[in-house]
Amino acid sequence: MSILRADNITMKFGGLVAVSNFQMMLQEGEIVGLIGPNGAGKTTAFNMITGVYTPTEGQIYFTEGKKDEQGNQSSHEINITQYRPDQITKLGVARTFQNIRLFKELSVLDNVIIANHLRIKSDVISSILRLPNYTKEEKAMVEKSIHLLEEVGLKDLVHEKSSSLPYGKQRRLEIARALATSPKVLLLDEPAAGMNPKESLELMEFVGEIRDRFKLTIFMIEHHMQVVMGICERIFVLDHGVTIAKGTPSEIQNNEKVVEAYLGVD
Numbered sequence: 001m002s003i004l005r006a007d008n009i010t011m012k013f014g015g016l017v018a019v020s021n022f023q024m025m026l027q028e029g030e031i032v033g034l035i036g037p038n039g040a041g042k043t044t045a046f047n048m049i050t051g052v053y054t055p056t057e058g059q060i061y062f063t064e065g066k067k068d069e070q071g072n073q074s075s076h077e078i079n080i081t082q083y084r085p086d087q088i089t090k091l092g093v094a095r096t097f098q099n100i101r102l103f104k105e106l107s108v109l110d111n112v113i114i115a116n117h118l119r120i121k122s123d124v125i126s127s128i129l130r131l132p133n134y135t136k137e138e139k140a141m142v143e144k145s146i147h148l149l150e151e152v153g154l155k156d157l158v159h160e161k162s163s164s165l166p167y168g169k170q171r172r173l174e175i176a177r178a179l180a181t182s183p184k185v186l187l188l189d190e191p192a193a194g195m196n197p198k199e200s201l202e203l204m205e206f207v208g209e210i211r212d213r214f215k216l217t218i219f220m221i222e223h224h225m226q227v228v229m230g231i232c233e234r235i236f237v238l239d240h241g242v243t244i245a246k247g248t249p250s251e252i253q254n255n256e257k258v259v260e261a262y263l264g265v266d
């Protein structure tokens with residue numbers, strides 16, 4: 001069963017069709033890539049899936065798993081096409097951005113603590129008055145954040161200002177912030193952007209590790225072909241908003257349309 005699927009989604013900006021009839025399905029636990037030349041519509045596809053844009057046409061579905069009191073597992077599909085970004089995050093779809101979006105002046109730890117707030121149950125009054133239920137939740141949040149930073153290899157840097165971190169570590173912190181929302185599906189927008197080959201390979205291993213450790217399904221936009229081909233089980237290729245190919249890394253590498261799109265051959 002799919003955990004996330006887009007059924008023929010299209011996004012038009014005036015006369016420009018940024019994404020046309022995009023059809024995709026993610027199975028639980030997969031790492032799937034989304035590639036294509038600049039302006040192909042990749043980020044627009046992410047923006048529709050995460051509620052930043054409402055598709056002009058088409059529907060998006062998320063499968064929610066539930067356990068009843070007897071511990072029996074059941075699941076049902078929710079149409080999230082009209083959901084706001086915060087509602088989608090709360091359901092279990094988190095993302096990172098092409099341009100790192102951290103609170104630069106805050107510490108590494110505070111950046112993760114803030115991301116946890118989505119899951120907090122206490123109301124505003126409890127937090128302002130620091131009532132016992134809030135203080136307890138806050139303590140748990142700090143512990144969870146430190147644990148997360150340990151998991152992503154940033155434990156020794158918790159008190160550093162986030163802007164002082166080298167680029168590769170800032171990307172890890174961004175991922176830790178996304179993990180703090182307890183996602184089931186993680187969308188990564190060019191996680192290896194700006195990284196040198198060594199950092200890119202480390203990132204590739206890291207993405208595989210967090211998939212296993214946090215039982216995630218991962219959908220990633222990436223330009224570093226070594227990363228995409230090395231880690232993705234399936235790949236979608238967009239060009240001018242149209243899906244020109246989909247398949248395994250070896251199928252994509254040998255696909256003529258893909259080669260043409262990247263080389264700009266008419």
Ligand SMILES: Nc1ncnc2c1ncn2[C@@H]1O[C@H](COP(=O)(O)OP(=O)(O)OP(=O)(O)O)[C@@H](O)[C@H]1O
Pocket residue numbers: 013016018036037038039040041042043044045098
């Ligand atoms: N809000 C917007 N308003 C108008 N046009 C937009 C908007 N967002 C994206 N576009 C256009 O839609 C097309 C697809 O852009 P998008 O950013 O999704 O491509 P991309 O594949 O992510 O590119 P890149 O690899 O360069 O990040 C481009 O022509 C872009 O100019």
